[in-house]
Amino acid sequence: MPLREAGYLGGIALIGDEPHTPYHRPPLSKDYMAGGLAEAELPIRTAEYYRDQDIWLRTGTPAAPIDRGPGHVVLAPGERLPYERLVLATGARNRRLDFDGGEPTNVHYLRTRDDAARLRGALADARRVLIIGAGFIGLEFAPVAAEHGARVTIVEKADRVMGRAVSAEVSAHFAARHAAAGAEVLCGTAVDEFVRGANGRVTGVRIGGQVRDVDLVLVGIGVIPNSELAQAAGLAVDNGIVVDSGLATSDPVIFAIGGCARHPRPEATELVGVESVQNAADQARFLARRICGAEGDYDDVPWFWSHQAGEKLQIAGLSQPGDGSLVLGDPAAGRFSVCRVRDGYLAAGESINSPGDHLASRKLLASGARVDEAQLRAPGLSLRKSPAPALAAAGPAPAPTSHL
Structure with a gap:
Protein backbone atom coordinates (compact mmCIF):
# COMPACT_ATOMS: atom_id res chain seq x y z
CA MET A 1 0.00 0.00 0.00
CA PRO A 2 1.78 3.18 -1.21
CA LEU A 3 0.35 5.36 1.57
CA ARG A 4 1.77 3.16 4.32
CA GLU A 5 5.06 2.83 2.42
CA ALA A 6 5.24 6.63 2.22
CA GLY A 7 4.84 6.87 5.99
CA TYR A 8 1.16 7.78 6.28
CA LEU A 9 -0.09 6.84 9.75
CA GLY A 10 -3.72 7.96 9.52
CA GLY A 11 -6.80 5.87 8.88
CA ILE A 12 -7.26 4.34 5.43
CA ALA A 13 -10.48 2.93 4.01
CA LEU A 14 -10.38 0.97 0.75
CA ILE A 15 -13.80 0.59 -0.90
CA GLY A 16 -14.51 -1.54 -3.98
CA ASP A 17 -17.65 -2.73 -5.72
CA GLU A 18 -16.19 -6.12 -6.71
CA PRO A 19 -16.50 -8.98 -4.19
CA HIS A 20 -12.78 -9.82 -4.35
CA THR A 21 -9.81 -8.37 -2.53
CA PRO A 22 -7.71 -6.23 -4.93
CA TYR A 23 -6.09 -8.42 -7.60
CA HIS A 24 -3.71 -8.25 -10.54
CA ARG A 25 -5.52 -7.48 -13.83
CA PRO A 26 -2.75 -7.96 -16.46
CA PRO A 27 -2.60 -11.77 -16.05
CA LEU A 28 -6.33 -12.12 -16.72
CA SER A 29 -5.83 -12.08 -20.50
CA LYS A 30 -2.44 -13.83 -20.37
CA ASP A 31 -1.22 -16.39 -17.79
CA TYR A 32 -4.55 -16.82 -16.01
CA MET A 33 -6.48 -17.27 -19.25
CA ALA A 34 -3.92 -19.79 -20.49
CA GLY A 35 -4.14 -21.78 -17.25
CA GLY A 36 -0.64 -20.90 -16.10
CA LEU A 37 -1.77 -18.89 -13.07
CA ALA A 38 -4.04 -20.18 -10.34
CA GLU A 39 -6.92 -18.25 -8.78
CA ALA A 40 -4.99 -18.07 -5.51
CA GLU A 41 -2.17 -16.16 -7.21
CA LEU A 42 -4.34 -13.29 -8.46
CA PRO A 43 -4.73 -11.26 -5.23
CA ILE A 44 -2.19 -8.47 -4.75
CA ARG A 45 -2.26 -8.92 -0.98
CA THR A 46 -4.01 -11.20 1.47
CA ALA A 47 -6.91 -10.04 3.59
CA GLU A 48 -4.59 -10.39 6.60
CA TYR A 49 -2.21 -7.83 5.09
CA TYR A 50 -4.89 -5.15 5.09
CA ARG A 51 -5.75 -5.91 8.71
CA ASP A 52 -2.08 -5.82 9.71
CA GLN A 53 -1.66 -2.47 7.98
CA ASP A 54 -4.75 -1.08 9.71
CA ILE A 55 -6.56 -0.63 6.39
CA TRP A 56 -10.33 -0.98 6.47
CA LEU A 57 -11.15 -3.03 3.36
CA ARG A 58 -14.75 -3.10 2.19
CA THR A 59 -15.46 -5.23 -0.90
CA GLY A 60 -18.72 -5.71 -2.77
CA THR A 61 -19.77 -2.19 -1.82
CA PRO A 62 -20.56 0.33 -4.57
CA ALA A 63 -19.97 3.89 -3.44
CA ALA A 64 -23.16 5.95 -3.62
CA PRO A 65 -23.11 9.76 -3.75
CA ILE A 66 -20.19 11.82 -2.50
CA ASP A 67 -21.43 14.48 -0.10
CA ARG A 68 -18.67 17.07 -0.45
CA GLY A 69 -20.12 19.50 2.09
CA PRO A 70 -19.38 17.53 5.26
CA GLY A 71 -16.90 15.28 3.44
CA HIS A 72 -18.74 11.95 3.39
CA VAL A 73 -19.10 9.04 0.98
CA VAL A 74 -22.45 7.29 1.21
CA LEU A 75 -21.95 3.52 1.11
CA ALA A 76 -25.51 2.39 1.78
CA PRO A 77 -28.70 3.94 3.11
CA GLY A 78 -27.83 5.30 6.52
CA GLU A 79 -24.11 4.48 6.23
CA ARG A 80 -21.77 7.40 5.68
CA LEU A 81 -17.97 7.23 5.61
CA PRO A 82 -16.17 10.50 6.47
CA TYR A 83 -12.99 11.54 4.68
CA GLU A 84 -10.32 14.20 4.91
CA ARG A 85 -8.92 13.27 1.52
CA LEU A 86 -10.70 11.14 -1.06
CA VAL A 87 -8.97 9.24 -3.89
CA LEU A 88 -11.10 8.08 -6.83
CA ALA A 89 -9.58 5.04 -8.54
CA THR A 90 -12.75 3.88 -10.26
CA GLY A 91 -11.04 2.74 -13.46
CA ALA A 92 -12.95 2.17 -16.67
CA ARG A 93 -15.48 -0.26 -18.08
CA ASN A 94 -15.78 -2.00 -21.43
CA ARG A 95 -17.71 -0.49 -24.28
CA ARG A 96 -20.49 -2.92 -25.07
CA LEU A 97 -22.40 -3.80 -28.19
CA ASP A 98 -26.14 -3.27 -28.41
CA PHE A 99 -28.19 -6.40 -29.06
CA ASP A 100 -31.90 -6.46 -29.75
CA GLY A 101 -33.51 -8.83 -27.29
CA GLY A 102 -30.67 -8.68 -24.76
CA GLU A 103 -27.03 -9.66 -24.74
CA PRO A 104 -26.34 -13.28 -25.78
CA THR A 105 -24.80 -15.47 -23.10
CA ASN A 106 -21.90 -16.47 -25.35
CA VAL A 107 -20.81 -12.86 -25.94
CA HIS A 108 -18.00 -12.01 -23.55
CA TYR A 109 -15.99 -9.02 -22.36
CA LEU A 110 -12.74 -9.16 -20.43
CA ARG A 111 -12.18 -6.65 -17.68
CA THR A 112 -12.70 -8.17 -14.26
CA ARG A 113 -11.73 -11.37 -12.48
CA ASP A 114 -15.28 -12.67 -12.87
CA ASP A 115 -15.22 -11.84 -16.61
CA ALA A 116 -12.02 -13.85 -16.95
CA ALA A 117 -13.38 -16.83 -15.05
CA ARG A 118 -16.51 -16.95 -17.24
CA LEU A 119 -14.50 -16.60 -20.42
CA ARG A 120 -11.97 -19.25 -19.42
CA GLY A 121 -14.78 -21.65 -18.60
CA ALA A 122 -16.56 -21.00 -21.90
CA LEU A 123 -13.35 -21.42 -23.89
CA ALA A 124 -13.06 -25.06 -22.86
CA ASP A 125 -15.90 -26.05 -25.23
CA ALA A 126 -15.48 -23.39 -27.93
CA ARG A 127 -14.32 -24.46 -31.36
CA ARG A 128 -15.08 -21.32 -33.39
CA VAL A 129 -14.09 -18.05 -31.73
CA LEU A 130 -14.80 -14.57 -33.03
CA ILE A 131 -12.87 -11.61 -31.60
CA ILE A 132 -14.28 -8.17 -32.33
CA GLY A 133 -11.56 -5.54 -32.01
CA ALA A 134 -7.84 -6.02 -32.65
CA GLY A 135 -6.62 -4.17 -29.57
CA PHE A 136 -4.44 -5.53 -26.79
CA ILE A 137 -7.12 -7.62 -25.08
CA GLY A 138 -8.35 -9.29 -28.24
CA LEU A 139 -4.86 -10.01 -29.53
CA GLU A 140 -3.70 -11.41 -26.20
CA PHE A 141 -6.70 -13.72 -26.07
CA ALA A 142 -6.41 -14.93 -29.68
CA PRO A 143 -3.37 -17.23 -29.23
CA VAL A 144 -4.83 -18.65 -26.02
CA ALA A 145 -8.00 -19.59 -27.90
CA ALA A 146 -5.95 -21.08 -30.74
CA GLU A 147 -3.92 -23.17 -28.30
CA HIS A 148 -7.21 -24.58 -27.00
CA GLY A 149 -7.91 -25.83 -30.51
CA ALA A 150 -10.35 -23.12 -31.58
CA ARG A 151 -10.52 -21.60 -35.03
CA VAL A 152 -10.01 -17.89 -34.40
CA THR A 153 -11.25 -14.97 -36.48
CA ILE A 154 -10.32 -11.39 -35.56
CA VAL A 155 -12.45 -8.57 -36.98
CA GLU A 156 -11.19 -4.99 -36.81
CA LYS A 157 -12.86 -1.88 -38.28
CA ALA A 158 -9.57 0.01 -38.59
CA ASP A 159 -7.13 -0.71 -41.36
CA ARG A 160 -4.56 -2.34 -39.05
CA VAL A 161 -4.27 -4.09 -35.69
CA MET A 162 -3.58 -1.92 -32.61
CA GLY A 163 -3.88 1.02 -34.98
CA ARG A 164 -4.32 3.68 -32.29
CA ALA A 165 -1.52 2.39 -30.09
CA VAL A 166 1.47 1.42 -32.23
CA SER A 167 3.30 2.19 -35.46
CA ALA A 168 2.41 0.66 -38.80
CA GLU A 169 5.59 -1.42 -38.61
CA VAL A 170 4.63 -3.00 -35.30
CA SER A 171 1.06 -3.52 -36.49
CA ALA A 172 2.27 -5.38 -39.56
CA HIS A 173 4.60 -7.56 -37.50
CA PHE A 174 1.87 -8.67 -35.12
CA ALA A 175 -0.73 -9.17 -37.84
CA ALA A 176 1.70 -11.58 -39.50
CA ARG A 177 2.49 -13.34 -36.22
CA HIS A 178 -1.19 -13.88 -35.43
CA ALA A 179 -1.82 -15.17 -38.93
CA ALA A 180 1.11 -17.58 -38.56
CA ALA A 181 -0.38 -18.76 -35.26
CA GLY A 182 -3.56 -19.73 -37.11
CA ALA A 183 -5.84 -16.71 -36.63
CA GLU A 184 -7.70 -15.12 -39.51
CA VAL A 185 -7.15 -11.36 -39.21
CA LEU A 186 -9.72 -9.21 -41.05
CA CYS A 187 -8.91 -5.49 -40.88
CA GLY A 188 -11.09 -2.79 -42.41
CA THR A 189 -13.99 -5.15 -41.70
CA ALA A 190 -17.12 -5.10 -39.56
CA VAL A 191 -19.76 -7.62 -38.55
CA ASP A 192 -22.87 -6.98 -40.65
CA GLU A 193 -25.22 -9.19 -38.62
CA PHE A 194 -25.25 -11.50 -35.63
CA VAL A 195 -27.19 -14.69 -36.31
CA ARG A 196 -28.90 -16.00 -33.18
CA GLY A 197 -30.36 -19.39 -32.41
CA ALA A 198 -33.61 -20.21 -30.66
CA ASN A 199 -31.91 -19.94 -27.27
CA GLY A 200 -30.69 -16.42 -28.08
CA ARG A 201 -27.01 -17.39 -28.35
CA VAL A 202 -24.94 -16.19 -31.28
CA THR A 203 -24.55 -19.09 -33.71
CA GLY A 204 -22.97 -17.17 -36.56
CA VAL A 205 -22.02 -13.77 -37.96
CA ARG A 206 -22.54 -12.31 -41.39
CA ILE A 207 -19.40 -10.66 -42.76
CA GLY A 208 -19.34 -9.40 -46.34
CA GLY A 209 -22.28 -11.55 -47.36
CA GLN A 210 -20.85 -14.74 -45.86
CA VAL A 211 -22.14 -16.35 -42.66
CA ARG A 212 -19.50 -17.84 -40.38
CA ASP A 213 -20.34 -20.24 -37.58
CA VAL A 214 -19.46 -18.99 -34.08
CA ASP A 215 -19.43 -20.61 -30.62
CA LEU A 216 -17.91 -17.79 -28.59
CA VAL A 217 -17.56 -14.03 -29.13
CA LEU A 218 -15.10 -11.78 -27.31
CA VAL A 219 -15.67 -8.05 -27.70
CA GLY A 220 -12.75 -5.68 -27.14
CA ILE A 221 -13.69 -2.29 -28.61
CA GLY A 222 -12.33 0.08 -26.01
CA VAL A 223 -13.30 1.38 -22.60
CA ILE A 224 -15.27 4.20 -20.97
CA PRO A 225 -13.83 5.95 -17.89
CA ASN A 226 -15.96 5.48 -14.78
CA SER A 227 -16.52 9.15 -14.00
CA GLU A 228 -20.21 9.13 -13.05
CA LEU A 229 -19.55 9.30 -9.30
CA ALA A 230 -17.34 12.35 -9.78
CA GLN A 231 -19.78 14.01 -12.14
CA ALA A 232 -22.67 13.52 -9.71
CA ALA A 233 -20.54 15.22 -7.05
CA GLY A 234 -20.08 18.28 -9.27
CA LEU A 235 -16.42 17.61 -10.12
CA ALA A 236 -15.00 18.55 -13.53
CA VAL A 237 -15.38 15.69 -16.01
CA ASP A 238 -14.31 15.47 -19.65
CA ASN A 239 -14.17 11.89 -20.96
CA GLY A 240 -12.79 11.04 -17.54
CA ILE A 241 -12.21 12.85 -14.26
CA VAL A 242 -10.19 16.02 -14.86
CA VAL A 243 -7.16 16.41 -12.59
CA ASP A 244 -4.25 18.83 -12.42
CA SER A 245 -0.53 18.02 -12.53
CA GLY A 246 -0.74 17.00 -8.87
CA LEU A 247 -3.69 14.64 -9.62
CA ALA A 248 -6.18 16.83 -7.71
CA THR A 249 -9.70 17.23 -9.07
CA SER A 250 -11.60 20.52 -9.07
CA ASP A 251 -12.07 19.87 -5.34
CA PRO A 252 -8.59 20.16 -3.75
CA VAL A 253 -9.19 17.34 -1.24
CA ILE A 254 -10.43 14.88 -3.87
CA PHE A 255 -7.97 13.18 -6.23
CA ALA A 256 -8.28 10.74 -9.14
CA ILE A 257 -5.77 8.20 -10.44
CA GLY A 258 -5.60 5.45 -13.02
CA GLY A 259 -7.93 4.78 -15.92
CA CYS A 260 -10.68 7.10 -14.69
CA ALA A 261 -8.45 10.21 -14.69
CA ARG A 262 -7.35 12.65 -17.40
CA HIS A 263 -4.27 14.63 -16.56
CA PRO A 264 -1.89 17.11 -18.21
CA ARG A 265 1.43 15.95 -19.61
CA PRO A 266 4.41 18.03 -20.75
CA GLU A 267 4.41 16.50 -24.25
CA ALA A 268 0.69 17.00 -24.90
CA THR A 269 -1.45 20.08 -25.37
CA GLU A 270 -4.62 18.39 -24.14
CA LEU A 271 -5.44 16.25 -21.13
CA VAL A 272 -4.36 12.63 -21.46
CA GLY A 273 -5.98 9.45 -20.20
CA VAL A 274 -3.55 6.54 -19.89
CA GLU A 275 -4.99 3.05 -19.62
CA SER A 276 -2.22 0.93 -18.11
CA VAL A 277 -1.48 -0.74 -14.80
CA GLN A 278 1.92 0.99 -14.71
CA ASN A 279 0.32 4.42 -14.93
CA ALA A 280 -2.13 3.60 -12.15
CA ALA A 281 0.64 2.27 -9.89
CA ASP A 282 2.97 5.20 -10.57
CA GLN A 283 0.19 7.70 -9.93
CA ALA A 284 -0.69 5.93 -6.67
CA ARG A 285 2.91 6.18 -5.45
CA PHE A 286 3.15 9.84 -6.52
CA LEU A 287 -0.10 10.73 -4.78
CA ALA A 288 0.89 8.87 -1.61
CA ARG A 289 4.05 10.99 -1.41
CA ARG A 290 2.05 14.14 -2.05
CA ILE A 291 -0.46 13.33 0.69
CA CYS A 292 2.52 12.83 3.01
CA GLY A 293 3.81 16.33 2.20
CA ALA A 294 5.94 16.03 -0.95
CA GLU A 295 5.55 18.50 -3.82
CA GLY A 296 5.96 18.30 -7.58
CA ASP A 297 4.09 17.33 -10.73
CA TYR A 298 3.23 13.88 -11.99
CA ASP A 299 5.27 13.36 -15.14
CA ASP A 300 6.42 9.73 -15.03
CA VAL A 301 7.00 8.28 -18.50
CA PRO A 302 4.13 5.94 -19.39
CA TRP A 303 5.13 2.43 -20.40
CA PHE A 304 3.20 -0.64 -21.44
CA TRP A 305 3.69 -4.27 -22.33
CA SER A 306 1.80 -7.02 -24.09
CA HIS A 307 2.43 -10.72 -24.75
CA GLN A 308 0.98 -11.97 -28.03
CA ALA A 309 1.65 -15.10 -30.08
Missing part, protein backbone atom coordinates in the same frame (compact mmCIF):
# COMPACT_ATOMS: atom_id res chain seq x y z
CA GLY A 310 4.93 -15.78 -28.33
CA GLU A 311 6.16 -12.19 -28.80
CA LYS A 312 6.77 -9.50 -26.20
CA LEU A 313 5.84 -5.93 -27.05
CA GLN A 314 7.07 -3.11 -24.79
CA ILE A 315 6.25 0.56 -25.31
CA ALA A 316 7.77 3.62 -23.64
CA GLY A 317 6.17 7.06 -24.02
CA LEU A 318 3.02 8.15 -25.78
CA SER A 319 2.98 8.13 -29.56
CA GLN A 320 0.58 10.13 -31.70
CA PRO A 321 -0.96 9.34 -35.10
CA GLY A 322 1.25 11.80 -36.96
CA ASP A 323 4.55 10.59 -35.51
CA GLY A 324 7.25 9.32 -37.85
CA SER A 325 8.95 5.94 -37.45
CA LEU A 326 12.56 4.80 -37.53
CA VAL A 327 13.25 1.05 -37.34
CA LEU A 328 16.28 -0.20 -35.42
CA GLY A 329 17.18 -3.83 -35.93
CA ASP A 330 15.76 -6.41 -38.32
CA PRO A 331 12.02 -7.11 -38.19
CA ALA A 332 12.58 -10.33 -40.13
CA ALA A 333 14.70 -11.59 -37.24
CA GLY A 334 11.81 -10.98 -34.83
CA ARG A 335 13.79 -8.60 -32.63
CA PHE A 336 13.67 -4.90 -33.37
CA SER A 337 12.53 -1.49 -32.13
CA VAL A 338 10.65 1.41 -33.67
CA CYS A 339 11.54 4.93 -32.59
CA ARG A 340 8.56 7.27 -32.90
CA VAL A 341 9.68 10.74 -33.90
CA ARG A 342 7.74 13.96 -33.34
CA ASP A 343 8.94 17.42 -34.36
CA GLY A 344 12.33 15.89 -35.12
CA TYR A 345 12.87 14.27 -31.71
CA LEU A 346 12.36 10.88 -30.08
CA ALA A 347 8.85 10.81 -28.59
CA ALA A 348 8.26 7.11 -27.87
CA GLY A 349 9.80 3.71 -28.38
CA GLU A 350 8.24 0.38 -29.35
CA SER A 351 10.34 -2.74 -28.82
CA ILE A 352 9.69 -6.30 -29.97
CA ASN A 353 11.57 -8.92 -27.95
CA SER A 354 14.16 -6.24 -27.11
CA PRO A 355 13.95 -5.47 -23.38
CA GLY A 356 17.30 -3.68 -23.48
CA ASP A 357 16.03 -1.22 -26.08
CA HIS A 358 12.87 -0.71 -24.05
CA LEU A 359 14.74 0.12 -20.86
CA ALA A 360 17.08 2.44 -22.77
CA SER A 361 14.20 4.35 -24.37
CA ARG A 362 12.46 4.67 -21.00
CA LYS A 363 15.62 6.13 -19.46
CA LEU A 364 16.09 8.54 -22.33
CA LEU A 365 12.52 9.79 -22.18
CA ALA A 366 12.60 10.08 -18.38
CA SER A 367 15.86 12.05 -18.45
CA GLY A 368 14.38 14.79 -20.63
CA ALA A 369 17.21 14.29 -23.12
CA ARG A 370 16.47 15.54 -26.62
CA VAL A 371 17.41 12.81 -29.05
CA ASP A 372 17.05 14.12 -32.58
CA GLU A 373 16.28 12.21 -35.73
CA ALA A 374 19.80 12.56 -37.11
CA GLN A 375 21.21 10.80 -34.03
CA LEU A 376 18.66 8.01 -34.37
CA ARG A 377 19.67 7.53 -38.01
CA ALA A 378 23.38 7.14 -37.16
CA PRO A 379 24.74 3.90 -38.69
CA GLY A 380 24.90 1.05 -36.24
CA LEU A 381 23.00 2.89 -33.50
CA SER A 382 21.96 0.66 -30.58
CA LEU A 383 19.75 2.17 -27.91
CA ARG A 384 20.77 -0.35 -25.29
CA LYS A 385 24.52 0.01 -25.99
CA SER A 386 24.61 3.81 -26.24
CA PRO A 387 24.26 5.67 -22.92
CA ALA A 388 22.00 8.70 -22.82
CA PRO A 389 24.83 11.29 -22.72
CA ALA A 390 26.28 9.82 -25.91
CA LEU A 391 22.96 10.16 -27.67
CA ALA A 392 21.93 13.61 -26.52
CA ALA A 393 22.77 16.42 -24.19
CA ALA A 394 20.21 16.78 -21.44
CA GLY A 395 17.88 19.71 -21.89
CA PRO A 396 14.25 20.72 -21.91
CA ALA A 397 12.02 18.86 -24.30
CA PRO A 398 10.70 20.84 -27.27
CA ALA A 399 7.34 22.51 -26.80
CA PRO A 400 4.55 20.23 -28.01
CA THR A 401 2.84 21.18 -31.23
CA SER A 402 0.36 18.32 -31.41
CA HIS A 403 -1.82 16.35 -29.01
CA LEU A 404 -2.79 12.82 -28.17
